[in-house]
Amino acid sequence: MNAALTILAIDDNIDDRENYCRALNKAGEDYRYLEASDGLKGLKTLQEKAIDCVLLDYSLPGINGLDILKKIRADHPLIPVILLTGQGNESIAVEAIKHGAYDYITKSSVTPERLQLAIDSSIKHSRMRRDILEKDEEIAAKTTALWLSEQRYELAVQGLSVGVWDWDIKSNALYWSPRFREIICCNHDDELKDHYEEWESRLHPEDREHTVNMLMGHLQNKGPYDVEYRLRRKDGSYVWIHAKGQAVWDDKGDATRMVGSIEDITDRRHAQTERDNMISKLTQSNSELERFAYVCSHDLQEPLRMISNFSERLEKHLGQELDEKGQHYMKYIMDGAGQARQLISDVLNYARVDHEAEHLDNIDAERTLTGVLRDLSARIEETGANITHDALPQVHMQPTHLRQILQNLIGNALKFCSQKPHIHVGAIQDGGMWRFFVRDNGIGIASEHLEKIFYIFQRLHSREKYPGTGIGLALCKKVTQKYGGQIWVESMPGKGSTFYFTLPPETNARSEAA
Secondary structure, eight states: OOOOEEEEOOOHHHHHHHHHHHHHHTSSOOOOEEESHHHHHHHHHHSSSOEEEEEEEOOSSSSOOHHHHHHHHHHHHSOEEEEESSSSSSSHHHHHTTTTEEEEGGGOOOOOHHHHHHHHHHHHHHHHHHHHHHHHHHHHHHHHHHHHHTHHHOOOOOTOOOEEEEEETTEEEEEEEEHHHTTTTTOSSGGOOSSSSHHTTTTTTTHHHHHHHHHHHHHHOOEEEEEEEEEETTTSSSEEEEEEEEHHHHHHHHEEEEEEEEEEOOOHHHHHHHHHHHHHHHHHHHHHHHEEEHHHHHHHHHHHHHHHHHHHHHHHHGGSOHHHHHHHHHHHHHHHHHHHHHHHHHHHHHHHHHHHOOOOOOOEEEHHHHHHHHHHHHHHHHTEEEEEOOOOOOOEEOOOHHHHHHHHHHHHHHHSOOSSSSSEEEEEETEEEEEEEEEEOOOOGGGGGTTTGGSOOOOOSHHHHHHHOOOOHHHHHHHHHTTTOEEEEOOTTTEEEEEEEOBBBSSSEEOOOO
């Protein structure tokens, strides 16, 4: 090229612009170099000057590089554009080529040789296109559409781990890039036939219908083509593929060409399968353990009942014959049996959450609270507690489950308090759920224990100081999660606690059984 070529660099970074200038000066060609610090200034220069090639930064303030690229392609379709970016990115490269960039260069790889090759090649192609346009505008328009998807896609993904395919729908010719061939272990030309049927024949039988439907949906309805499927390798094994593609349509709306990429995701899919299998095994194991606990707890109740009954009979039978030590031992037996019965009862309640038949209904939370306060009346009177509440909504759940939550939380508020208890219950709407709260003035909970307390059998205090089994809050968590809700607590030692839990609102259907 003998005549001086005018190169316009559109980049907001002065250091990058100076780097392009140095590279062009070292290239040995006669270049006239112009600069623009933003997209709008660059577009103005294009209107005022005769530009042979544009070096365009992807990251520009205000209007980004891709929007500028689209504007240049619309107003100056014969001026080649080379997109530059700070780091390699497949999606940016694909978008740039799709919208008409001739080449895609990372700024770190800019050298005099690389820049000269890209500029000279782009201008050469531009002049070829201009010659074609001068001869026949209709042919040139079609050639331009094809040119957009020529070897550009291959350039955009050089050095990346994806394979490229290019399907000429009219002739049925299918191009497989070297990386595509490598993924399916078919590196020699005679191992793959260059047409669509070769690709379809390699699809896994279980994936073929869905994958082909996705492809046809894109061609006919312009829906997205983003799909995962298995493709047969040379040795007969299958590789998991993540494929994306984009078609080009003519004026009649018929697809003429489609290009895309594939990525080998076999390792990811295998890891996902292993994870799913492990989750399934853990779910089954947890279910079996809960069932085992349910059965054991149920079967243990009768022996404990016998211990309690015969201990009482023995105490009555011996009467005054029992000395002080004997009475002390007998009290230990009866207290231990009572604690064991309570523990078994709590374990049964915990296990029943998942195993008992569901009878869901719209439950009046305020009426349920009244029943809970009636059940706790003795403890309320004993502690002198003051319990208030806001108007409470209706929720959709099993009646006994709401009672269990309120009874545990209010019971704990009465228990874990070193002064006259003040307890308030309320509820507010939170998205599509009701968020209830139970606020107290109790002893509070240290921050490091705010999650621990919801695990089964977790206790923060000795049984002698605060009796209980350590199951109540775990039961509350299990119930709320059953209905898609959550439970958590906000608290500080000595400042009281506020327990929150979310439950689904009432529904139009009055009741349902499952």
